[in-house]
Amino acid sequence: MERQLHELGQKILTHKYDLARKIDEVKAEYGEPVSELTDQVLKLRGDLFSYFGEALYQKMEDVEPRFIAWGKMSGELAVQYEFPLDMALKSTRFFRIVLWDFIRNEIHNESFSVETVLKAASVIDPLLDETVHAFSVAYVENNNRVLGLAREAIEELSVPVVRLTRTVAVLPLVGTIDTHRSKLIMETSLQKCTELQVEHLFIDLSGVPVIDTMVAHNLFKVINSLKLLGVKVTLSGMRPELAQTVVSLGISFEGISISGNLYQELEAMGIAQQPI
Incomplete structure (x- = not known):
């Protein structure tokens, strides 16, 4: 055999x-x-x-x-x-x-x-x-x-920290902010602001569909962490429907800089792009 x-x-x-x-x-x-x-x-x-x-x-x-x-x-x-x-x-x-x-x-x-x-x-x-x-x-x-x-x-692409000037940057957020993404936002924003030496960060909420207590809590954590690094944070893009939801839920943004329109705020700072 x-x-x-x-x-x-x-x-x-x-x-x-x-x-x-x-x-x-x-x-x-x-x-x-x-x-x-x-x-x-x-x-x-x-x-x-x-x-x-x-x-x-x-x-x-x-x-x-x-x-x-x-x-x-x-x-x-x-x-x-x-x-x-x-x-x-x-x-x-x-x-x-x-x-x-x-x-x-x-x-x-x-x-x-x-x-x-x-x-x-x-x-x-x-x-x-x-x-x-x-x-x-x-x-x-x-x-x-x-x-x-x-x-x-x-x-990584969902948390783009975009530099506007030497010390000013914007973080446009799009989509739902859950616990996992809020952790990613915190890690990325802290890292990028440190790398770019950002002093003022605008977090634009125009693309965020809903703000509830969990989203607000996550945003507060991000903002407080950035403040510890000496970064001033301004929330922009707070649409009327978002504002109504925030008020109805009793969420307080006291002590946090808020701007209704990102372009107007940047224009007031003299850094908005001029129309062609």
Whole structure:
């Protein structure tokens, strides 16, 4: 049996690239879309088939890490090329189909024993399952990492401290201010005001749809933190409907500088842009 397993493994190694190309033929037979077979994909497929061949006559502890590494690398590439996870997992079955079609043909031609076939199955199928698991884990981890980076970029853009003069800047806020975003506003505004040496910061609320007690509390925390740095803060863009909501909720902005219109305030300071 060992000799037959070694012989079968060597045949898989010899035909690894034929098997890699065969995958597209089988996909087409199943009505699946077939992309152009690049050298990178051909090598990637061929490597996996070669690992299957080696697994039939090498120790499991020696070959298993190769399958896991292959699965991780493929998962990372799938995220990089924005390949959907469901389609990627679906395509793994074609490796199984192609490999077992090849083994069936070799069994018929070479008259391998039943014990050899059963042993091959006990090696190949668990390793393929292990590869799919490693692929899935790597895909999810890398996809979450990419989404995290995108979220960080979006969050950074959502708190833009824009310098108007050497010491004056504006922070235009758009959208709802929840606890997470208020923390981001505080961290970013403190950092940017320190970096830019801002002495007067306008926080413009024109794009904030609602001000409730939680939003007001979060704004107070931001303003008080900036005051500790010596930054004067002025709230602008307080629309009539926002003002009515603030009054009805009994929220007090006592002690906080408020300007109804950002442009008028900047014009009064002599720094508003003149009309063309």
